[in-house]
Amino acid sequence: MTHLDDGRLRAMMDDELSDSDASSVRLHLEDCNPCVTRLAELEERSALVARALTQLDTAAPPTGAHSAVLERIKASRPSRASRPTRHDTRAEPPRSDGRGRFSRTPFARAAMLTLFLGASVATALPASPVRGWIASGWARAVDLFSSPENALTPVSPPEYGGPISNGDVGAQDGVLPGVRVDITGDEISVVLRGIDSGTTIVVRMVPGREAGASAGDPATFRTAEGRIEVLNAAGVVFVDLPQEATSASIEVNGGIYLRTAGERTDVTGTILLRTTDEIHLRVP
Amino acid sequence: MNFEATFEELYPGLFRYCHRLTGDPDLSEDLAQEAFVRLYDRQVEGTDEGLRSWLFRTATHLVRDRYRIGENRRRLLEAHPVEPSGAEPPDETVQRKEEVAHVREALEHMTEREREMLMMRHAGFSYREIAEAVDVAASSVGTLLARAERNFASIYRPPGENG
Structure with missing residues (x-):
């Protein structure tokens, strides 16, 4: 039996496979204990890395950063x-x-x-902070393209x-x-x-x-x-x-x-x- | 673009990302701010996903530019100096610094790209966003992440397993 490589298992773990690919991986895992073990190892290692990285969060975002950016x-x-x-x-x-x-x-x-700008973008972002400019951009684009000389x-x-x-x-x-x-x-x-x-x-x-x-x-x-x-x-x-x-x-x-x-x-x-x-x- | 809303939503995560990469809060503040200055300056407009990806990718490049290996080591030493004799720091502080040093040591043994990919994945980015940020094939991200974590785990010893 050909075993799954780490990349595919990692993508499975991260829910990054297509539906059909994920189905075939699941099917393989039903009959392959070594790959199940390997997947568990990858999950455990990833959890270890996640815990380790949180150790690095020793500083909070500074207050007043927004004003500093505007000044810059x-x-x-x-x-x-x-x-x-x-x-x-x-x-x-x-x-x-x-x-x-x-x-x-x-x-x-x-x-x-x-x-x-695609109308679908704006409609897909009902609560987006950028919805405002998308809407205005869309209106401008419609206006622009409805003009014969700009079509x-x-x-x-x-x-x-x-x-x-x-x-x-x-x-x-x-x-x-x-x-x-x-x-x-x-x-x-x-x-x-x-x-x-x-x-x-x-x-x-x-x-x-x-x-x-x-x-x-x-x-x-x-x-x-x-x-x-x-x-x-x-x-x-x-x-x-x-x-x-x-x-x-x-x-x-x-x-x-x-x-x-x-x-x-x-x-x-x-x-x-x-x-x-x-x-x-x-x-x- | 509602710059203020975008800033409020994305700045804390961007700062944390820079801080994890550099270990230097002052530099991280500077880089995160510079990314937002460029966002404004270059009239970036896009979806939430697009803006987030652009900011983190820009910050990644800024870190690369400003934080090369030699500089990295120097700054790490500054950020985590050996405690001077004299006033004893609380045990908790010492322990925390040791834990951070262990994580940093493991990260130092990884490539720049591996570090960036790990940080981005653990900040919640999709494979496609990671691929775009570090210029690799999206189909390779799983393999590269698995390798990066294996490299990290081969060096890193969690608290309680260090001695």
Whole structure:
């Protein structure tokens, strides 16, 4: 009988297996005493670590931290605000009516993001402290996209007809394998296919002219000029988009999730989080 | 974003996470605050899960940047100095410091990534969130956690089993 490895048992213990995987593990445990013993050992060890870590909690969070943070924000603002950018005059925040045309800067691409916040996000967070901004963001996005000149027209990137090679794979010991390509022609297309439901796609806007993608098993990679393909990924996929690309798109399971073109970036995927240089999307 | 509500909800856990990683309350306060300054500065918006993940990931990177191995050891010595002769500290205090030192010693024998993964898991993060924070495959998290805990347990001796 082949025994279960520690990773699978640990994931079982942490309720991190899919329903079908958990069922097969339970079935195995019914007939395998060594694995039952092993699971008990893992549970005991984890409890030991939990108890040990609580020994480290010798200091309480300081009072007055909120005021201190606000002071730091206030103190840092002049220097951060005066940081030069290539397009200072275009880096202004969107107008209060939500119809600002978002400019594209190397430092703050998200400042010009045309966000398409999923209504499902807001409804899934009835008591969330961020519900307020999601609601307002959603209203702004609806307003923005209902305007004919701003409407997002989904267009699939053209099928690539050139040679495609297998990507660089082979990182060991849990480090994510992946691929990187230098952009040519200023355009980059990242295509993700066979991506599992629930997968998080972390899009990072990186300096320079190199695009990249990485993901754990069972993902495979292929690259071609101006194009990266990630196949059959699950869990988390990292996509690095070069800030110097004038046009970039991310296609997931046949739908466009993100596209930059000229002065704007459109996001249609379900957004978990966005910052000035990152967007986290979730595959429904 | 309701910055104040987010702060109230997440700051204590973030401070505790930094403190467990560094053992230095002053540094932990500084790092946790810096993470929130960046949250504000970078106009981060997202779901509860997304914000929490972002903050802890940012704090993890801040700890890495500011708390390298050599610095770590120096600070640990400062945080847990040998008791000077003279006024005897209460037995309870001595015992507590010894317990903390034992845990720290075990953590020191682990890799940086193992420490971060253990801290995050025991702070309630999912495998996917951990994978995102430390750049590993989500499918590897169970294996890496099991290994990290095995490494920890091979060094650590709980109170009462140290001598």
